[in-house]
Amino acid sequence: MLTDQELLRYSRQILLQQVDIDGQLRLKNARALIVGLGGLGAPVALYLAAAGVGELHLADFDTVDLTNLQRQIIHDTDSVGLSKVDSAIRRLSAINPEVKLLTHRTALDADSLAAAVAAVDVVLDCSDNFSTREAVNAACVAAGKPLVSGAAIRLDGQLSVFDPRRADSPCYHCLYGHGSDTELTCSEAGVVGPLVGLVGSLQALEALKLLAGFGEPLVGRLLLIDALTTRFRELRVKRDPACSVCGTHHG
Numbered sequence: 001m002l003t004d005q006e007l008l009r010y011s012r013q014i015l016l017q018q019v020d021i022d023g024q025l026r027l028k029n030a031r032a033l034i035v036g037l038g039g040l041g042a043p044v045a046l047y048l049a050a051a052g053v054g055e056l057h058l059a060d061f062d063t064v065d066l067t068n069l070q071r072q073i074i075h076d077t078d079s080v081g082l083s084k085v086d087s088a089i090r091r092l093s094a095i096n097p098e099v100k101l102l103t104h105r106t107a108l109d110a111d112s113l114a115a116a117v118a119a120v121d122v123v124l125d126c127s128d129n130f131s132t133r134e135a136v137n138a139a140c141v142a143a144g145k146p147l148v149s150g151a152a153i154r155l156d157g158q159l160s161v162f163d164p165r166r167a168d169s170p171c172y173h174c175l176y177g178h179g180s181d182t183e184l185t186c187s188e189a190g191v192v193g194p195l196v197g198l199v200g201s202l203q204a205l206e207a208l209k210l211l212a213g214f215g216e217p218l219v220g221r222l223l224l225i226d227a228l229t230t231r232f233r234e235l236r237v238k239r240d241p242a243c244s245v246c247g248t249h250h251g
Contacts, residue, residue, distance in 0.1 A: 002028065006098065010052050023212035024052060030211040031055040031120040035108075035136055037084040038062075039196030040150050040203065041126035042074035047204035049092045049099045053211065056092065057120055059104035060084040071193035110135070117143045122207050125149045125172075126200065130179040137172035140164060141246045146217075147172065148206045150199040153189050157199040157225035160237065161206050161218040164246060169219045170237050173245040195227045 002024060007014065014024050030053050034041050037060040048056055064072075064079040064087050072084075079087035085103045092101060108116060117123055117139040125136045125147060133149065140147040146163040149172055163169045202223070209215040224233040241248045 001025075006052065009096075009098075013051060018214035019212055023214060026212050027052050027208065028054045030122070031057065032207055032211070033057040033059065033116055033120040033123045034126055035059045035123065035132065036126035036128065037072075037074060037088045038068065038126065038128060039071040039191065039193070040128075040152065040200040041124070042072045042088075043197050043200035044124050044126055044204045044207070045088055045092055046074055046095065047201060048207060049096045051204075051208055052096065053099065053207075055100045055102060055120070057102045057104065057116060058085050058088055059108060059116065060088075061105060061107045071191065071196050073193075073197065108135075110139075113139045114142065117145055120145065122210050123147045124203050124207055126203070130176075133172060133176075134179070137162065138245055141171050146210050148203045148210070150203045152196045152199045152225075153191055155192055155195065155227040157195050157227065159199055159202050159206070159218060159223045159225075160221065161210070163210075163217065163219050166219060168239060170239040171243060171246040174240040174243045175222065175237050192227060195225070198225065198227075 010024050013019050014021060032048055032053050034045050034056060037045060037058060045056060062084050064075045064082050064084055066080055068075055074091050075087045083105055085105050089101050104116060113135060123136060123140050123145055125133055127133055137147060141164045144164050146161060148161050150159045162171045206218055209217050220237055222235045222237050
């Protein structure tokens with residue numbers, strides 16, 4: 001049940017007929033894994049904690065650098081040199097002490113990633129490299145867990161939801177194939193702060209929809225954001241039956 005304090009804290013959210021008491025209870029009992037606590041993971045963690053998601057599993061092996069502060073709004077100047085997980089815990093606990101925080105401070109290998117994914121209801125990929133995204137996607141397909149994937153670089157962002165529980169849903173590999181490990185990162189190509197804030201906020205929204213059970217998740221659709229012109233485009237994405245990760249004959 002929700003306590004009187006929780007009813008008050010989440011009252012503006014509970015007022016929505018799409019959420020209501022039942023949806024808020026689902027959020028309270030939900031668990032989410034956030035992979036990466038940088039530009040995307042910052043708003044994701046902040047909004048999921050504020051919304052009352054019961055357990056947040058935080059995964060990041062990096063430390064806070066001064067160059068992060070232009071966009072990674074969960075961290076502050078006093079956090080420079082701290083692990084991003086510890087910096088995030090401090091902020092999230094101050095926002096909502098009711099949320100349980102579990103941590104992964106070292107890089108996740110195949111086994112630890114599989115266990116981390118299996119332990120939650122939804123995974124949010126907020127990483128900044130292709131190899132991590134591929135590994136997270138494969139773990140989500142294997143465990144049958146929905147994946148909210150976001151990316152942003154320079155002035156371009158994109159977002160999609162991959163849900164292996166749905167027969168019509170593609171996976172990340174269906175869309176991007178083997179990609180390239182030579183792709184530039186934000187530290188090499190740059191990025192504007194509000195863009196990662198926008199993509200991360202949308203990732204948090206998609207996760208809340210999946211966990212509370214309302215709205216239409218971004219499954220089978222890729223949202224493209226052009227921050228330079230403030231234009232949004234949506235592309236339909238189909239599942240690839242021959243996909244080496246989620247395809248019909250895989251395994």
